[in-house]
Amino acid sequence: MLDVKRLQVLLAIVEEGSVTAAATALGYTPSAVSQQLLRLEREAGQPLLDRHARGMTPTDAGLVLARHARKVVRQLAAAESDLADIAGVRRGSVTLGTFPTVGSSFLPLAVRRYRELYPAIQLTIHSGREDHLVRMLEEGAVALSLLWDYDWQRVDNRDLELTELFTDPTVLLVGATHRLARRRTVRMADLADEPWIIRAGGHPVVEVLERSAVAAGFTPGIAFHANDYQEAQAMVSVGLGIALAPRTATVNQHPDVRVISLGDTAPARRVLVAHRPGRVRAAAELALHDVLVETAASYS
Amino acid sequence: MLDVKRLQVLLAIVEEGSVTAAATALGYTPSAVSQQLLRLEREAGQPLLDRHARGMTPTDAGLVLARHARKVVRQLAAAESDLADIAGVRRGSVTLGTFPTVGSSFLPLAVRRYRELYPAIQLTIHSGREDHLVRMLEEGAVALSLLWDYDWQRVDNRDLELTELFTDPTVLLVGATHRLARRRTVRMADLADEPWIIRAGGHPVVEVLERSAVAAGFTPGIAFHANDYQEAQAMVSVGLGIALAPRTATVNQHPDVRVISLGDTAPARRVLVAHRPGRVRAAAELALHDVLVETAASYS
DNA sequence: CATGCGCCTGTAGCAATACTGCATGCTTCG
DNA sequence: CGAAGCATGCAGTATTGCTACAGGCGCATG
Numbered sequence: 001m002l003d004v005k006r007l008q009v010l011l012a013i014v015e016e017g018s019v020t021a022a023a024t025a026l027g028y029t030p031s032a033v034s035q036q037l038l039r040l041e042r043e044a045g046q047p048l049l050d051r052h053a054r055g056m057t058p059t060d061a062g063l064v065l066a067r068h069a070r071k072v073v074r075q076l077a078a079a080e081s082d083l084a085d086i087a088g089v090r091r092g093s094v095t096l097g098t099f100p101t102v103g104s105s106f107l108p109l110a111v112r113r114y115r116e117l118y119p120a121i122q123l124t125i126h127s128g129r130e131d132h133l134v135r136m137l138e139e140g141a142v143a144l145s146l147l148w149d150y151d152w153q154r155v156d157n158r159d160l161e162l163t164e165l166f167t168d169p170t171v172l173l174v175g176a177t178h179r180l181a182r183r184r185t186v187r188m189a190d191l192a193d194e195p196w197i198i199r200a201g202g203h204p205v206v207e208v209l210e211r212s213a214v215a216a217g218f219t220p221g222i223a224f225h226a227n228d229y230q231e232a233q234a235m236v237s238v239g240l241g242i243a244l245a246p247r248t249a250t251v252n253q254h255p256d257v258r259v260i261s262l263g264d265t266a267p268a269r270r271v272l273v274a275h276r277p278g279r280v281r282a283a284a285e286l287a288l289h290d291v292l293v294e295t296a297a298s299y300s
Numbered sequence: 301m302l303d304v305k306r307l308q309v310l311l312a313i314v315e316e317g318s319v320t321a322a323a324t325a326l327g328y329t330p331s332a333v334s335q336q337l338l339r340l341e342r343e344a345g346q347p348l349l350d351r352h353a354r355g356m357t358p359t360d361a362g363l364v365l366a367r368h369a370r371k372v373v374r375q376l377a378a379a380e381s382d383l384a385d386i387a388g389v390r391r392g393s394v395t396l397g398t399f400p401t402v403g404s405s406f407l408p409l410a411v412r413r414y415r416e417l418y419p420a421i422q423l424t425i426h427s428g429r430e431d432h433l434v435r436m437l438e439e440g441a442v443a444l445s446l447l448w449d450y451d452w453q454r455v456d457n458r459d460l461e462l463t464e465l466f467t468d469p470t471v472l473l474v475g476a477t478h479r480l481a482r483r484r485t486v487r488m489a490d491l492a493d494e495p496w497i498i499r500a501g502g503h504p505v506v507e508v509l510e511r512s513a514v515a516a517g518f519t520p521g522i523a524f525h526a527n528d529y530q531e532a533q534a535m536v537s538v539g540l541g542i543a544l545a546p547r548t549a550t551v552n553q554h555p556d557v558r559v560i561s562l563g564d565t566a567p568a569r570r571v572l573v574a575h576r577p578g579r580v581r582a583a584a585e586l587a588l589h590d591v592l593v594e595t596a597a598s599y600s
Numbered sequence: 601c602a603t604g605c606g607c608c609t610g611t612a613g614c615a616a617t618a619c620t621g622c623a624t625g626c627t628t629c630g
Numbered sequence: 631c632g633a634a635g636c637a638t639g640c641a642g643t644a645t646t647g648c649t650a651c652a653g654g655c656g657c658a659t660g
Contacts, residue, residue, distance in 0.1 A: 002376050004304045005647090019608060032648050034609055046387050051608075053656045061386045064580065068379035072372055076302050079368035086361045087346050158458035158577075277458075278367070305618090319637060332619050334638055351637075353627040 004076075006040040007069035009033055010048060014066040018055035074138045078276065081140025085282060093122040094284045097133040097145030101229065102271055105248035106166070107146070110295040114288055121284045134160070137276055143285045144292075147272045150208065161277040163289070165296035168246045170208055170266040173232070175239040176256040188216035188265040195223035195241035197232050209244050212266040233257050271296070304376075306340040307369035309333055310348060314366040318355035374438045378576065381440025385580055393422040394584045397433040397445030401529065402571055405548035406466070407446070410595040414588055421584045430504075434460070437576055443585045444592075447572045448546075450508065461577040463589070465596035468546045470508055470566035473532070475539040476556040488516035488565040495523035495541035497532050509544050512566040533557050571596070 012022035019037065023030040041048050048062035058066060098107055114123060126142055136142045138159055148168070149155045155162060174180050198206050213220045223241035226232035229249040236243050237256035246269055250259050273292050275281070312322035313333065323333040341348050348362035358366060398407050414423060426442055436442045438459055448468070449455045455462060472491070474480050498506050513520045523541035526532035529549040536543050537556035546569055550559050573592050575581070
C-alpha cells in the first residue's frame with residue numbers, strides 16, 4: 001500500500017514545482033522531501049518527476065499519482081470534517097459556499113429568511129470561484145454550496161449531489177442613450193453590428209456570447225474586456241458597447257444602464273445547490289437547504 | 301490529517317469484529333492494534349467502537365470513519381493499479397469481472413471473438429457476486445466488469461461508468477410434463493396457483509418473482525429454495541414447482557425442462573459493462589470493451 | 601570561460617514512532 | 631468458581647523520518 005505522507009509530498013512538489021518550494025510549504029527541509037520522493041519513486045517502480053535545472057515537472061505517472069493523492073487527501077479531510085460534525089463541535093452552525101453574482105442577488109433573500117426562522121444558528125458563508133467551491137465541498141469545509149452551469153458544460157462531479165434552484169436568464173445591458181434603450185425585448189440577431197463588452201480572462205460567461213452570436217449568425221466584435229460586472233456596466237453606461245450578463249448580476253443596476261430581455265435567444269444558466277452525498281447532514285444544514293429551495297421557488 | 305494506517309486498523313476491527321481478529325488479519329499482535337485504535341480515538345476526540353465482552357461494534361462515528369477509510373484504501377489500491385498499468389507491467393493483458401449466469405452464456409461468445417481478434421493479449425477473468433465485482437473495479441483489480449441490474453435497483457455508483465450491453469428477459473421454467481410445457485408464451489397471471497422454486501439466501505432475483513406476482517395480483521407459494529439455477533432446474537424437471545430465471549441462466553438447459561417466454565409480464569434485467577472513469581485505459585482494455593458491445597449487439 | 605547561484609541528493613546522527621512480549625483486568629460460559 | 635476469550639498497560643527494541651551539512655549538477659552572468 002502506498003504511503004499517504006509520501007503522496008502528499010509528491011502532491012506538494014507537483015503543485016509548487018520544485019522540491020525546495022514543496023519543502024518550505026510543508027515545513028520540512030529539502031533533503032527530507034527529496035528522500036521521501038525517491039522512496040516513492042522506488043515504490044512506484046518508475047520516475048514520477050522529470051528533473052531539470054530549475055525545478056521539476058511531473059511525468060505521466062506522476063500526474064496520475066498526484067490526482068489520486070488529491071482525492072485521498074480530500075477524502076481524509078472530509079472524514080475529519082464529518083468527525084467534527086458528529087462530535088457536535090459544529091452543532092448549530094452551517095457553512096455555505098457561494099459565488100459573487102448570486103451572493104449579491106438571490107442569496108441575501110435566502111439568508112434573511114433563514115435568520116428569521118433560525119436566529120440561533122450561526123451561518124458562515126464563503127464566496128469563491130467554482131473550482132474553489134467544489135474543493136471546499138469535497139473537503140467538508142462547507143456543507144452546502146451554490147453552483148451554476150450552462151447547458152453545454154454541466155456540473156459533472158460524481159461526488160456531488162445537486163438540486164436545481166432556479167434558472168438565471170441572460171439579459172442584455174445597453175446604455176441609457178442607446179438606440180435600443182427603450183425596447184423591452186430584443187433578439188440576438190438584431191445585435192450583429194454592436195461592439196461588445198465581455199468578461200476578461202476566459203471567464204465562462206464569454207462562451208455565452210460566442211454561442212448565442214453563432215446561433216444568431218454573426219461574430220461579435222469585442223470592444224472591452226471587463227474584470228467584473230460592475231466594470232462592464234460602467235463601460236456600457238458610457239456607450240462603449242453593449243454586454244450580456246446573467247440577470248442576477250444586474251441587481252446593483254447602474255443608473256445609466258438599461259436591462260433588456262433576450263427571450264430565449266440567449267441561453268440561461270442553472271443555479272444549483274450542491275452537497276457531498278453520504279454525509280450525516282445536520283439539522284441546521286437541512287434547514288438551510290430547504291430555505292434555499294423555498295426562496296428560489298418564489299424568486300424567478 | 302488522520303493517519304491512514306490507523307484508519308486501516310479501524311477498518312479491520314470493524315470488519316473482523318474484534319481487536320484480536322483484526323490483529324491476526326493484519327499480521328500484528330492485539331496489543332499493537334489496540335494501541336493504534338486508542339490513538340485514533342484520541343485524535344478523533346470521541347469513541348469509535350463500543351466495547352463489550354465479546355468483541356466490539358462501531359459507534360456512529362466509527363461507522364462513518366470506517367466508510368471513509370474504505371474509500372481511501374480503495375483509492376490507494378486504484379493508484380497502485382494505475383501505476384502498474386503505466387509501468388507497462390500489464391501491457392497486453394486485461395482483466396475482466398463477470399458473474400455466473402452471463403459467464404456461462406454471453407461471455408464465452410465475446411471471449412472467443414476477442415481471442416480470434418487479439419490472440420496475443422492475455423485475458424484474465426474473475427467471476428464473483430455484485431459487491432465483489434464493484435470492489436474489484438474500484439481497486440483496479442479488474443479493468444472492466446460485467447454487471448446487471450433491474451429497473452427498481454439501478455447500479456448507482458458514482459465511481460463507475462456504465463455501458464448497457466443487452467437486456468436479459470425473465471423466462472419461465474417448467475417441467476417437461478407440466479400442463480404448460482407445450483406453450484410458447486404465458487402470462488404471469490396464469491401462474492397464480494403454481495408452487496414456486498426460488499433462489500435461496502435473499503438473492504436479488506427473488507424480488508423479480510415478488511414484484512411480477514404482485515403485478516399479476518397474487519402471492520406466490522414457495523416450494524423450494526435453490527442454491528443456483530442448475531439446482532432450480534433440477535427441481536423444476538421433477539415437477540416440484542416452476543421457476544423464474546433470466547434467460548442467460550437457461551443455456552445449460554436440463555433435458556426435462558421447458559423454457560417459456562413471459563412476454564413483458566415479468567421484468568427484464570440490464571446487463572452492463574462498467575469501468576472506473578478517469579483511468580488511463582489500455583488499448584487491450586478498449587478493444588475488449590468494443591468486442592463486448594459488438595458481441596452484445598448481435599446477441600439478443 | 602570562469603564564477604556563482606539555485607536546486608537536488610547523499611550521509612550520519614538523532615528523535616519520534618510503532619511493534620513485540622508479557623502481564624493484568626474484565627466478562628462470560630461451563 | 632475456574633477457565634477461556636478479550637482488551638489494554640508497560641517496558642524494550644527496531645524501524646522510520648527528520649535535520650544538519652556537504653557535495654554535485656546545470657544554467658546564467660560578468
